[in-house]
Amino acid sequence: MNTLMRRAQQLQHWRTYCIKQCAVAATGNETAAKGKPSYEQFIDSRHQQAERSIVVQVSSEKSYNELYNYCSRFGHIVSAHHYTVQHEDELHYLLLEYANASDASAAIDSSAHSGELSGSTSVPVRSSFLWFRAAAAAAAGGRRSQAKLSAASAQHKTLPLTTVAGTQSWAPAQLQLLLRGAKSIEEQLQLLYEHTRLNDLGVRMRFLAALQVQRAIAGMFPGARAQPFGSSVNGFGKMGCDLDLILRFDGGATAAATGNERELSRLVYHTKENLSNGRSQTQRQMECIGDLLHLFLPGVCHVRRILQARVPIIKYHHEHLDLEVDLSMSNLTGFYMSELLYMFGELDPRVRPLTFSIRRWAQSCGLTNPSPGRWISNFSLSCLVIYFLQQLRQPILPAISALVKAAAATDIRVTEDGINCTFARDMERVAFGSRNTSSLSELLLQFFEFYSQFDFHNRAISLNEARALSKPDHSAMYIVNPLEPLLNVSKNVSLEECERLRIEVRNAAWILESEVENSTLTEQERHEQSWGLLNLFKHPEKAVIRPNMFFKPRMVEVSDLFEKAQHSNGASSTPSINYKNSAMRQQVQSIKAAARSELKQLRESSTATATSTSTSTSTAKSKRSR
Numbered sequence: 001m002n003t004l005m006r007r008a009q010q011l012q013h014w015r016t017y018c019i020k021q022c023a024v025a026a027t028g029n030e031t032a033a034k035g036k037p038s039y040e041q042f043i044d045s046r047h048q049q050a051e052r053s054i055v056v057q058v059s060s061e062k063s064y065n066e067l068y069n070y071c072s073r074f075g076h077i078v079s080a081h082h083y084t085v086q087h088e089d090e091l092h093y094l095l096l097e098y099a100n101a102s103d104a105s106a107a108i109d110s111s112a113h114s115g116e117l118s119g120s121t122s123v124p125v126r127s128s129f130l131w132f133r134a135a136a137a138a139a140a141g142g143r144r145s146q147a148k149l150s151a152a153s154a155q156h157k158t159l160p161l162t163t164v165a166g167t168q169s170w171a172p173a174q175l176q177l178l179l180r181g182a183k184s185i186e187e188q189l190q191l192l193y194e195h196t197r198l199n200d201l202g203v204r205m206r207f208l209a210a211l212q213v214q215r216a217i218a219g220m221f222p223g224a225r226a227q228p229f230g231s232s233v234n235g236f237g238k239m240g241c242d243l244d245l246i247l248r249f250d251g252g253a254t255a256a257a258t259g260n261e262r263e264l265s266r267l268v269y270h271t272k273e274n275l276s277n278g279r280s281q282t283q284r285q286m287e288c289i290g291d292l293l294h295l296f297l298p299g300v301c302h303v304r305r306i307l308q309a310r311v312p313i314i315k316y317h318h319e320h321l322d323l324e325v326d327l328s329m330s331n332l333t334g335f336y337m338s339e340l341l342y343m344f345g346e347l348d349p350r351v352r353p354l355t356f357s358i359r360r361w362a363q364s365c366g367l368t369n370p371s372p373g374r375w376i377s378n379f380s381l382s383c384l385v386i387y388f389l390q391q392l393r394q395p396i397l398p399a400i401s402a403l404v405k406a407a408a409a410t411d412i413r414v415t416e417d418g419i420n421c422t423f424a425r426d427m428e429r430v431a432f433g434s435r436n437t438s439s440l441s442e443l444l445l446q447f448f449e450f451y452s453q454f455d456f457h458n459r460a461i462s463l464n465e466a467r468a469l470s471k472p473d474h475s476a477m478y479i480v481n482p483l484e485p486l487l488n489v490s491k492n493v494s495l496e497e498c499e500r501l502r503i504e505v506r507n508a509a510w511i512l513e514s515e516v517e518n519s520t521l522t523e524q525e526r527h528e529q530s531w532g533l534l535n536l537f538k539h540p541e542k543a544v545i546r547p548n549m550f551f552k553p554r555m556v557e558v559s560d561l562f563e564k565a566q567h568s569n570g571a572s573s574t575p576s577i578n579y580k581n582s583a584m585r586q587q588v589q590s591i592k593a594a595a596r597s598e599l600k601q602l603r604e605s606s607t608a609t610a611t612s613t614s615t616s617t618s619t620a621k622s623k624r625s626r
């Protein structure tokens with residue numbers, strides 16, 4: 001009887017879920033009706049999905065049936081995803097999505113704290129990050145819940161897992177095989193995009209990380225919103241990309257209207273005064289948030305505060321989500337910039353695959369680097385792609401000024417520091433259609449040719465105007481920030497890196513042009529050798545003289561070169577570096593070996609000519625080993 005009632009309840013939940021989904025689709029604007037949700041709808045639906053979800057650590061995916069069975073007592077589970085995190089061992093997690101947020105809440109509220117179980121002390125924080133203990137331990141730990149447990153043991157028909165090992169990226173060798181098996185460069189470009197972009201589970205996990213921060217301060221700030229932005233949500237992210245997060249205390253970045261009732265209310269909150277200097281206020285608050293994350297939030301570790309940067313951020317790692325997070329509180333333009341990129345990506349199906357291949361090419365030839373520095377960032381690279389697509393004789397993307405002109409009253413967005421982020425959110429209003437029929441591979445070649453010729457020395461790139469302007473200062477590369485036109489997006493890029501980009505785009509254009517020869521390869525030959533994109537990504541070993549070769553940060557410290565020799569003499573106690581990547585280890589070892597033999601030769605020749613030089617070398621060596 002109980003089982004029947006539970007089943008009826010679940011069917012009711014499922015019905016509510018379906019009705020809600022239909023309602024979202026029906027209330028959407030025209031864009032949504034065409035199957036393309038607007039950015040705000042996309043963000044909202046992912047937030048709601050996170051509110052309906054829990055993450056449970058299990059011993060392996062084999063625990064799924066048991067967990068499903070147990071968790072079904074709280075409500076109807078609509079999707080289930082498995083992923084692993086590589087720690088010392090491989091850790092397994094299941095992300096369960098319920099039909100309703102209240103079901104997920106019920107599951108969370110039923111959970112015990114590990115301190116209660118073991119008598120040890122732990123901070124009793126409520127969150128959606130849980131673990132699944134053995135049934136025997138649960139029974140021993142709480143006889144009072146025996147009745148509930150027996151109800152839980154009723155069998156449910158298990159929903160199949162939507163994904164197994166769902167966050168695993170393709171290994172380079174696998175990807176290489178896949179791309180070799182393609183029929184054309186065109187197909188390679190599509191395959192690369194489809195197999196390396198951030199998947200659905202990756203997006204779910206990033207919104208769960210955001211929700212965790214939001215819930216942590218919800219008591220004091222019920223209107224707070226932690227919004228993912230950047231590559232996690234703009235459609236340009238690849239598997240494993242970091243999560244950029246903006247935390248707002250005031251009701252969320254997307255809240256367009258202020259409550260009328262509140263403006264009329266005669267009751268006013270007592271509050272604390274803000275510090276007169278907004279920036280130091282933000283820094284103080286972030287320091288405090290950093291402590292909160294570090295001390296209380298499960299999964300959050302390696303918290304670092306970078307508060308002196310133009311946009312102060314807190315960086316941390318989430319060990320249950322295997323995620324790097326950059327949390328800011330004062331960069332709302334970044335959020336709206338992500339909206340622009342999202343809209344451009346949605347506008348034409350060529351934009352994202354093209355950007356993906358260019359980002360990957362840049363990574364493979366060392367033009368980009370995950371850590372910030374004097375090299376071009378992925379975001380600047382995306383701006384270069386957008387500008388290229390805007391300036392074509394038959395443009396594929398409109399100028400941002402066209403979006404600004406077409407804005408309606410509901411599109412008005414002004415950040416609290418007065419930056420105007422108003423532009424049309426509905427592309428139908430912009431009435432832009434492209435007649436450009438170029439294929440992806442043609443566009444890729446044109447991109448490289450275009451930037452081989454571009455006058456970075458004198459010209460600045462304006463995405464707002466879709467044309468090049470005179471450069472207002474001496475930065476090596478100038479991309480006008482579309483939302484803050486007084487700022488240069490690529491201000492960090494050094495002259496050497498800009499020059500390297502010019503050399504690499506020329507190399508790339510040359511490689512792609514010579515790929516014409518490979519278009520006649522037989523199917524078997526294509527499977528056996530590198531061709532097309534693979535030749536672009538396999539950075540040519542041929543000696544390309546780079547002007548900044550000598551300015552690059554050293555990958556190997558000179559002292560490393562002596563490590564082995566000193567070890568063999570028993571003179572050094574420096575621990576050797578552990579390279580996780582075996583190819584990298586081999587490369588470093590061969591560099592060391594070559595350098596050692598060169599040094600040896602140098603030393604031998606100098607010993608023969610001057611004894612005094614030899615003495616000073618050994619003095620230097622003994623200093624180093626101390």
Ligand code: CTP
Pocket residue numbers: 229230231232234236237238241242244333334335336337338377378379481488489490
């Ligand atoms: N951003 C910006 N102006 C900049 C740098 C960044 O508006 N000068 C915004 C962009 O919306 C960008 C987001 O901040 O997408 C996050 O920046 P970043 O993490 O550097 O770039 P991503 O696009 O997220 O790319 P990646 O995958 O390398 O993290």
Ligand code: MG
Pocket residue numbers: 230231232242243244
């Ligand atoms: Mg990012």
